[in-house]
């Protein structure tokens with residue numbers, strides 16, 4: 001009974017994602033591994049490009065782009081905290097980096113929702129993206145710019 005319900009939910013989620021996703025291939029296997037949004041790249045990179053306009057005051061994303069108020073974000077998806085050289089990250093972020101923290105999809109999602117939840121004392125002064133789909137889409141967009149998580153799983 002419970003199994004049937006969750007299968008139906010997963011099927012519905014898959015059907016919706018399949019309609020919405022234009023760039024990323026979503027397989028039924030991924031849809032059954034809920035919570036999808038926390039572990040896999042499910043967003044729409046094309047929509048994420050527009051969401052990224054809200055990050056642009058502080059971030060570039062293209063390879064070799066300059067740091068602004070925040071670091072260049074090329075290759076950040078799946079990379080370790082403080083993923084590039086030559087940017088002065090906050091001590092709070094560097095402490096978590098030393099603990100081995102990684103920008104996997106779930107961590108990025110939580111950070112972009114409410115930066116202080118992931119890095120209390122961090123220096124990203126951003127109100128957060130409240131819409132789940134905005135976060136999923138911008139993460140999909142970031143993943144088109146390199147990074148370990150952008151590569152197929154081994």
Ligand code: HEC
Nearest residue numbers: 054055058069070081082083089090093122123124125126
């Ligand atoms: C007001 C400026 C500002 C805005 C807007 C902003 N950020 Fe940031 N971001 C920062 C700063 C500053 C840091 C460095 C944080 C630290 O050192 O604690 C940062 C760090 C990050 C990191 C961690 C990078 C790393 O290598 O550890 C990610 C990922 C990130 N931002 C993504 C985004 C995304 C995506 C958006 C838009 C949805 C965004 N940021 C909006 C200023 C901003």
